[in-house]
Amino acid sequence: MSKNAEARRENEENVSAPEKTNSTTKRRQNGDDKVIRFRCDFPSTQVKVMLARGWIQVTEPNDPNWHLWWCEVNDVRQALDLKLAPHQRIPHFRNHYELTRKNYLYRNLKRYKKLLLKSNKMDEAELCNGMPLTYELPNDFRLFAEEYHKQPGSTWIVKPAGRSQGKGIFLFRKLKDLSEWRSKEFGQQVETSPPETFIVQKYVENxxxxxxxxxxxxxxxxxxxxxxxxxxxxREGFARLSGELFDLENIDDSRVHLTNMAIQLKTTQASDDKQQELKKGCKWALTKVREYLTARHGPDAVEALFQRIAGVIMASLLAVQPVIMQGKNNSFELYGYDTLLDEDLTPWLLEVNASPALTGTDTEDHRLKFDLVDDALNVLDLEARFSGRETTRIGGFDLLWNDGPVWTHCPNPSVCGQPPPTDLRKLNVFLGARNDRVQQLRRLGECLEEKKRAGWCKTIERK
Known part of the structure; x- marks a missing residue:
């Protein structure tokens, strides 16, 4: 059996593991007897993964004896108000909205850019331009109107600041259409104070x-x-494709311009079988996207693209770092970043999701998200198997920032592209690269066992 076939077989076993009842067989990579207790109040991939690891689910809401409460965003305040113990973790920060609300993200990037420019950090400041030209309405309406008249005939897109799944998004070219949309969308709220905030962005027309x-x-x-x-x-992610061919003249059809799966499924009257086909057809694995782009543009251009995407992600996180309330380090967050590419391979940050959907839409999507959650828990290391200094990779996750950038020398030019001769350093980014997570976790486990044995032998020698 080839290594790739073996990896696929083991991944399939991981996916089917939630159905097994023997908790001993569910404990992968972990040889000790420490049992983790978790709380999750909704059926989800997260529950399946944690049960597959041999963890015990706490079903009584008043039971405080848990290590991880995978709560929803609305429960963050309740969870943090419990005065959590140092060993307890939850999957959100108290004011995560500083990053995930579109208008706050825009404000924080704008503020961070000003600080960088004052410090003469031009390259870092340029990464803050990762969002399309943005205005926050109604506050910035005069500034927007001025820019609107400078670019007659341009297409603009409206996004309610606090909504998700494409709700309320609208494309327009005439200001009167924006006024009509606003009256229809918010009704009497337009006349009240304060009205709902929304952003207007220059639509990426190419x-x-x-x-x-x-x-x-x-x-x-x-x-x-x-x-x-x-x-x-x-390492793994995917491209979400629109359901219809792109047509800039047809700005009224959301299936042409929006890639949200909720939009694609809502606007079709197809049967269940057709909807399943649509779900599969509207997604490409990130590895497939990387291979496609590499074939068309070469490995150097693609590596530069993914390095740029990582730079934009870090700019957004550094922009909100001063204002995020961390508390006693009980929180973590698995964000879903949505990025659009234009014809020049320039990435544009669309939004950041605090609760990206982790329910698989098909077998491969389920496998991806199951492994994603599993490796997130490997990184969190509630079982205390790692010291935190062993590696810059755990399963399908690569360490990008550790109180500063994490650099790497690309070991595989066929995956990353040859590094420029003048600068051999690259950010530790392997988006769309081969994810041999099963073998990597096995090797990591073996390495840790060797270190433990070596440490035990040294202790015996000292005695």
């Missing part, structure tokens, strides 16, 4: 297309601490 369709990239980012900042980037 998006990069896959099979003639617009797409964005979903990239998973795990932040285990903001103070100091520690960031991991998942």
């Amino acid at each position: 998006p990069y297309l896959l099979a003639g369709r617009k797409f964005d990239l979903r990239i998973y980012t795990l932040v285990t601490s903001f103070h100091p900042l520690k960031v991991w980037l998942a």
Whole structure:
């Protein structure tokens, strides 16, 4: 059996593990007897993963004896108000909205850019331009109107600041259409104070297309601490494709311009079988996207693209770092970053999701998200198997930032592209690279066992 086949077989076993009842067989990579107790009040991939690891689920809401409460965003305040013990973790920061609300993200990047410019850090400041030209309405309406008249005929897109799944998004070219949309969307609230905030952005009119369709990239980012900042980037992700061929003249059809799966499924009357086909057809694995782009543009251009995406992600996290309330380091966050590419391979940050969907839409998507959650828990290391200094990779996650950038020398030019001769350093980014997580976790486990044995032998010798 080849190594790739073996990896696929073991991954399939991991996916099916939640159905097994013998908790002993569920404890992968972990040879000790420490049992983790978790709370999760909704059926989810997270529950399946944690049960597959041999963890015990706490079902009584008043039971405080848990190590991890995978709560929803609405429960963050309740969880943190419990005065958590040092060993207890939850998957959100108290004011995560500083990053995940579109208008706050825009404000924080704008503020951070000013600080960088004052410090003459031009390259870092330029990464703060990762969002399309943005205005926060109604506050910035005069500034927007001025820019609107400078670019007659341009297409603009409206996004309610606090909504998700494409709700309320609208494309327009005429100001009267914006006024009509606002009256229809918010009704009487338009006349009240304060009205709901929304942002208007310059629409990217030249998006990069896959099979003639617009797409964005979903990239998973795990932040285990903001103070100091520690960031991991998942190798696997996917492209979400629109359901219709791109047509800039047809700005009224959301299936042409939005890639949200909720939008694609909501606007079709297809049968269940057709919807399953649509779900599969609207997603490309990030590895497939990387291979496609490499074939068309070469490995150097693609490596530069993914390095740029990582830079934009870090700019957003550094922008909110001063304002995020971390408390006693009980919080972590698995963010879903949505990034759009244009024809020049320039990435544009669309939004950051605090609760990205982790329910698989098909077998491969389930496998990806199951492994993603599993490796996030490996990084969190509630079993205390690691010292935190062993590696810059754990399973499918690569360490991008550890109170400073994590650099690497690309070991595989066929995956990363040859590094420029003038600068051999690259950020430790392997987006879309081969994710041999099963073998890597096995090797990591063996290495840790060797270190334990060596430490035990030294202790015996000293005695």
